[in-house]
Amino acid sequence: MYTMKVQKIGKTIDEIEEGDSLSLTESIEDNQLLLYLGLTNDANPLYIQHxxxxxxxYGQPLVPSVMLMGIITSAISKxxxxxxxxxxxxSINxxxxxxxxxxxxxxFEVIKVDKMKDVVTISVEATNHEEKRILDAVVMVKPPTVTLKEETHE
Structure with a gap:
């Protein structure tokens, strides 16, 4: 016999409102960069060759754009x-x-809730430590729709 754990899900479309927001601070460290470069086999010298x-x-190594997108999608997922x-x-700039x-x-800020399409639109703005804007994004997200129930199998 085994029991499947009840998995917590995020907010459903009915629980989200325009104006809902999230602030997240992330530091870009070597371990993240090396993991990305290893997983993708991306050998762009702009990312690693000082x-x-x-x-x-640029004068110094850049963070791959896809890593920044990953931070955004991870925050949405979490x-x-x-x-x-x-x-x-x-969509990102x-x-x-x-x-x-x-x-x-x-x-992050929810700027639109479209219950007909079951999609929310989230605006994202990122700034660096000098409070200089480094990116803008608009992300359309389908919120969770299913709750996983505990199941017991014998």
Whole structure:
């Protein structure tokens, strides 16, 4: 006999309101960068080769754009709407580069709740430690719709 744990889910479409918000601060560390580069086999010298980057306009290694997108989708999956959410559309504008070891603040706000389409639209703005805006995004998310119930099998 085994028991399936009841899984907590995020907010459903009926529990979300325009104006719901989340603030998240993330520091970009070596372990995250190395995991990303290893998983994707991305060998772009802008991300890791210090000597190469010194010869470019950036001067220091950049954080891959996809990592920043991952921080956003992870926050949506974990917090707003939360577990069970599914990103269905993602539009992002990278305003300024992000460098290794920066600390970023991401501000999320629900700007639209469309119950007919069962989708919420979330606006995201990220700033660096100097409070300079580095990205804007608009993410459409299908909130969780199913609750997992405890099951017992023999």
């Amino acid at each position: 000597e190469y980057v010194k010869q470019t306009e 917090h707003l709407p939360g577990p069970g959410s599914h990103v269905v559309n993602f 990278f305003i300024d580069p992000v460098f290794h070891y920066e600390t970023l603040t991401f501000e």
